[in-house]
Amino acid sequence: MINRLHHAGLLTRGFLSVALLCSPLHAVGDSPAPTPAGPQSSPAASVQQNTETSAPEALPLQELRLFAEIFGRIKNAYVEPVDDAKLLEDAIRGMISGLDPHSAYLEPEEFESLQIHTSGEFGGLGIEVGMRDGFIRVVSPIDDTPAQRAGIQSGDLITKLDDTSTQGMDLSEAVNLMRGKPGEPITLTIVREGEEKPLEITLVRDVIQVASVKGRVLEPGFGYLRITQFQVNTGNELNRRIEKLRKDGDLKGIVLDLRNNPGGVLQAAVDVSNAFLNEGLIVYTEGRLANSEHRFSATSETTLPALPLVVLINGGSASASEIVAGALQDHKRAIIMGEDSFGKGSVQTVLPLDAERALKLTTARYFTPQGRSIQAQGIVPDIQVSDAELKLRAERHNGLKERDLSGHLENSNEEAVNHDNSQSLASQDYQLYEALNLLKALNTVMARK
Secondary structure, eight states: OOSSSSSSEEEEEETEEEEEEESSSSEEOOOOOOOOOOOBBTTTTTEOOOOOOOOOOOHHHHHHHHHHHHHHHHHSSSSOOHHOOOOOOOHHHHHHHTTTTTTEEOOOOHHHHHOOOOOOEEEOOOOOEEEEEEEEEEEHHHHHTHHHHHHOOOEEEEEEETTTTTOOHHHHHHHHHOOOOOOOEEEEEEEOTSSSSSSEEEEEEEEEEEOOOOEEETTTTTTEEEEESBBBHHHHHHHHHHHHHHHSSSSOEEEEETTOOOOBHHHHHHHHHHHOOOOSEEEEEEEOOOOOOOEEEEEEESSSSSSOEEEEEOOOOOOOOHHHHHHHHHHTTTTESSEEEEOOOOEEEEEEESOOEEEEEEEEEEEEETOBBOTTTTOOEEEEEOOOOOOOOOOOOOSSSSGSTTTTTOOOSSOOOOHHHHHHHHHOOHHHHHHHHHHHHHOOOOHOO
């Protein structure tokens, strides 16, 4: 089970697996990891790869001697006996932790979970988490999971798991505590901005079945597609959802919601981009390893090449989400709306060390079609719209209205004008409300041409 979202995409050559991450995220009850497979051309994209190799650099002998001397002194002088294997593995972890937040030493359990392709069902809570100020930080709850239903919010700090403090706790340890059998409860102590006191929220672990694409009709002619994360079949799911929206009526435009989407499979990001692009570069990667350099281009097999499109992003949109937003923005295929994205623009390669262990190492950066690196910068929306809470003013009653007069004429039109839907959307999701308004405006402009 990939309850730890160590990788977000797989492109392999031999034993090398390229993975895009949005942060050092772990998922509790998240989607399964795809089984590693070689980089292949698909109907969704054409791939070009650099195959040049470079000679390895000589090892620093003086520093290695120093390492051996320190190892020996710890073995001989430490107050308690230290196991050789543990000491060396601790040294490996320390060496890798000094590189960047996404590189990691994968022990047997982690390496196995990365490689297993499961059915997509997990016992967990449904939370994407990372680290902040020594505490576990909620990046985003997954839709239709115990965490989302209990009101867990992006940005929440988890300070306790039952009676155990998370301060200084390793992220992997926290994930293990949150995982469990469906039906088992766990109480999370949450510190939330704007709340004076910590919140105690009890969740019951459940079987998590994550659908990566959801869709519905916002108003006649205007569709809504939300991608919660990028899985192996997300491209196919998206196309099926689009076809369903088409059957519901004539489509005039679509809102593609990538908010709080932490990323996922690289090929899925390419497939989603290709659903809206019929030509041109989608994304490319550059690194020191020859087989870490790839170029992905759109093909003519495009589902919606010309329909008006608005893409919603925010600070929880990362990695694969940023690939899609960046590609559509560079090709001027969509208007990007919302808030600056996360800014995770690096590529990780999984290098097996033996049958049970592997090294996950940052080996490249990815770039948008126009050559932009979004690493630590993010995608800047074309239109900035912050998440807001809309409150209506209290209705004022100034004098009588016509309907209050005795003997007034009745309205022969039996169909009352109902603005409840738009008002409800504005109060529930202001960013989506503005995206729909923009979509209507785009459709009007196109209709006049």
